[in-house]
Each structure stands twice: as structure tokens, then as C-alpha cells.
Amino acid sequence: MKKTALSSLAVLACLLGALGTAQAQQAREYSFPSHDGSKSPPSTLRITEQGSAAPAPVVRDTPESVAQYQRCRNKVDREAVSNTELQAGVAGCLKELEARRGQ
Structure with missing residues (x-):
């Protein structure tokens, strides 16, 4: 020891x-x-040790995009009856948010 x-x-x-x-x-x-x-x-x-990469650009969502995400989350929170449904709904809201960021 x-x-x-x-x-x-x-x-x-x-x-x-x-x-x-x-x-x-x-x-x-x-x-x-x-x-x-x-x-x-x-x-x-x-x-x-690898060279330091440039920092990722800061993601800035528009107020409209944030509002759409919050509406989606609220809708999912109301409609989900199980944890699995809640997780799937939140994943869908995040995918929509990422899609708006890509535009």
C-alpha cells in the first residue's frame, strides 16, 4: 500500500x-x-499538444427566433405526457432553432 x-x-x-x-x-x-x-x-x-484553434464565433439568436423557441418549448411542456415525449419534443425545438441559425 x-x-x-x-x-x-x-x-x-x-x-x-x-x-x-x-x-x-x-x-x-x-x-x-x-x-x-x-x-x-x-x-x-x-x-x-496541438496548436490552439481560433475560438468559435459567438452564436446570437434574434429575439424572434428566441421567442419561437420558447413557444415551441411551452407547447411541448404542455402536450408531453411522458419523459420520452418531452425529450423528443425538446430535441425537435432545438433542431428548428439550429435550422434558423443556418439561414
């Missing part, structure tokens, strides 16, 4: 140290041998 706790702390220290230098290197690989008596094979952790 004590050996496992120490090896866990060592792994955590390695990972935290690697996080600080991850920006300087593209890929790092860490091998974690299994502890004594374990029947599982050694594990390998591969960390690859």
Missing part, C-alpha cells in the same frame, strides 16, 4: 512537472510500469 502511494505521488509529480514544459515540446510520452504482483501490462501515456 505504501509503495503504491509513493509511486502515485511520483507519477503525479512527473505529470505536474510536464505540464509546465508542455508548451515547449510537441509530444511527450510517459511509461508507468505496473507495481509488484500486478498482472496488468505497463501503461503508456502520450500527451500531444
Whole structure:
């Protein structure tokens, strides 16, 4: 138990140290041998840093579109008699909202 706790702390220290230098290197690989008596094979952790992508554009719905969505949700809330119907109705309202966003 004590050996496992120490090896866990060592792994955590390695990972935290690697996080600080991850920006300087593209890929790092860490091998974690299994502890004594374990029947599982050694594990390998591969960390690859990819360039940051541009942030997604902010979605802004028109007040009319939001009102249509709220009317749809209210209608579904009134008409649904089961959780399954409610989920399907809400999914339909969201699909309509996404379709309006695509126009």
C-alpha cells in the first residue's frame, strides 16, 4: 500500500512537472510500469499538444427566433405526457432553432 502511494505521488509529480514544459515540446510520452504482483501490462501515456484553434464565433439568436423557441418549448411542456415525449419534443425545438441559425 505504501509503495503504491509513493509511486502515485511520483507519477503525479512527473505529470505536474510536464505540464509546465508542455508548451515547449510537441509530444511527450510517459511509461508507468505496473507495481509488484500486478498482472496488468505497463501503461503508456502520450500527451500531444496541438496548436490552439481560433475560438468559435459567438452564436446570437434574434429575439424572434428566441421567442419561437420558447413557444415551441411551452407547447411541448404542455402536450408531453411522458419523459420520452418531452425529450423528443425538446430535441425537435432545438433542431428548428439550429435550422434558423443556418439561414
